[in-house]
Amino acid sequence: MTQTDISNSIAIGLMFTATALLCGSAYAEVGASVVEDSSTPPEAFIEAASKPLQTTKRQLRPSEVVDDYRERIEDMEAQHGAYGAGMDEQLLGLANALQRTGSHEEAISEFRRAMLINRVNEGLYSLNQIPMIERMIESQIALNQWEDANDNQQYLYWLYERNYGEKDPRMLPVIDNLSRWHLQAYVEEKGGTLFEHLISATDLYKLAVDIITQNFGANDLRLVDALRGLKVTNYYLLTYDGEPQQPVVVNTSFGGGGNMEAAQRTKLDHYRMNSFSSGKNAIARIVDVYQKNPHSPPAASAKAKVELGDWYMMFNKWHSARETYGEAYQALWDNGATNQEIDDIFGRPAALPALPMLEEDREALAESQVTVSYDVTAFGKARNIQILNAYPEDRVSIRSRVRNILKRAKFRPRFENGEPVETVGVVQRFVFD
Numbered sequence: 001m002t003q004t005d006i007s008n009s010i011a012i013g014l015m016f017t018a019t020a021l022l023c024g025s026a027y028a029e030v031g032a033s034v035v036e037d038s039s040t041p042p043e044a045f046i047e048a049a050s051k052p053l054q055t056t057k058r059q060l061r062p063s064e065v066v067d068d069y070r071e072r073i074e075d076m077e078a079q080h081g082a083y084g085a086g087m088d089e090q091l092l093g094l095a096n097a098l099q100r101t102g103s104h105e106e107a108i109s110e111f112r113r114a115m116l117i118n119r120v121n122e123g124l125y126s127l128n129q130i131p132m133i134e135r136m137i138e139s140q141i142a143l144n145q146w147e148d149a150n151d152n153q154q155y156l157y158w159l160y161e162r163n164y165g166e167k168d169p170r171m172l173p174v175i176d177n178l179s180r181w182h183l184q185a186y187v188e189e190k191g192g193t194l195f196e197h198l199i200s201a202t203d204l205y206k207l208a209v210d211i212i213t214q215n216f217g218a219n220d221l222r223l224v225d226a227l228r229g230l231k232v233t234n235y236y237l238l239t240y241d242g243e244p245q246q247p248v249v250v251n252t253s254f255g256g257g258g259n260m261e262a263a264q265r266t267k268l269d270h271y272r273m274n275s276f277s278s279g280k281n282a283i284a285r286i287v288d289v290y291q292k293n294p295h296s297p298p299a300a301s302a303k304a305k306v307e308l309g310d311w312y313m314m315f316n317k318w319h320s321a322r323e324t325y326g327e328a329y330q331a332l333w334d335n336g337a338t339n340q341e342i343d344d345i346f347g348r349p350a351a352l353p354a355l356p357m358l359e360e361d362r363e364a365l366a367e368s369q370v371t372v373s374y375d376v377t378a379f380g381k382a383r384n385i386q387i388l389n390a391y392p393e394d395r396v397s398i399r400s401r402v403r404n405i406l407k408r409a410k411f412r413p414r415f416e417n418g419e420p421v422e423t424v425g426v427v428q429r430f431v432f433d
Helices: 004-026 043-050 062-080 087-100 106-121 128-143 145-162 169-187 194-216 223-239 262-272 275-292 300-314 318-334 339-346 396-408
Strands: 348-354 366-376 382-391 410-412 414-416 419-421 423-432
Touching: 043 318, 062 300, 087 106, 087 128, 087 382, 106 128, 128 145, 169 194, 169 223, 194 223, 194 262, 194 382, 223 262, 223 275, 223 300, 262 275, 300 318, 300 348, 318 339, 318 419, 366 396, 382 396
Parallel strands: none
Antiparallel strands: 348 410, 366 382, 366 423, 414 419
């Protein structure tokens, strides 16, 4: 008998002993006296013996993992051919290992190969392709291949749609993911024609609203996120001022043709023309959903009405904003909001939607700091703007840039007793990384 056999025999014996002891105590009658057995092993020994033996696995280096996958794949190809069952799983493992080493080009190639084999074995619409597509998108983003990543995002959506159907509730997470992708691409100016991303995100959020309404009712709380998505897309539509570069049409419909861009631009013009009212209606419906749903969070409808006031304020509808803010302020009191909750919303001026630093030239502002003082009027305008200090001191352009940003900015004014009031001496520091 080897040393290993002896060790295993001892371990197994201890496990049987521990099991017998534990079972014996489990079957002891209520009220029976318990006699302490001095020969019983300590509890820690019993616990240790009850656990299965584990052998320590050697951790392979990333390059060794890749080599290991390649060997297995070669063996499987030799036995079962290039399209053998299970080959796609090994290729996915290889691609993941390559991705972890930063070999994204190779990883993309193996992800594609895995998808091909999966489709051959399981069909064109197999949902088992999804992990391959998702991970491939990660590598494409790492390589700044935004057009390819966009095409794969669209392919993911198409794949789910073929399996579930366009109006199936299971499409909601897919719609949300693709909508966020388009908004991110628009904000970060990634890809070709940016307005295509705005149109796609708007259409997707509209679809989400329809699916939720048809399947769960007109007052379902799931509507709130989709409606807020519509608010965001309509804000960007309303503030859209053209492409930063010569556009290249993004293929977002798996269609095409010479008139595609013209049709999309016509759609953009229509959406932009209606963007203020569409955004306002989306927020008003959020208010309505919160008011009519008995499971709404406390004061949720009042807080949503603040969003509606902000929408009016951002687009210079002061009188509508003032009236809506007043209604929201009163509704917060009526719905039991605490003084702190009300102060968080109305106790200080709030930039809308945020100070638009993202619209400025990040490279020109890099490694700069500016501290500024300003007043905010009851009408939500910045006045008496003073640069207190700036770094580097010799960069005069950054001072004027911050002044111009503040002059254009809109603010929700501070409120006292339900009335907007002026706030003097707001001090803010801007740091540009």
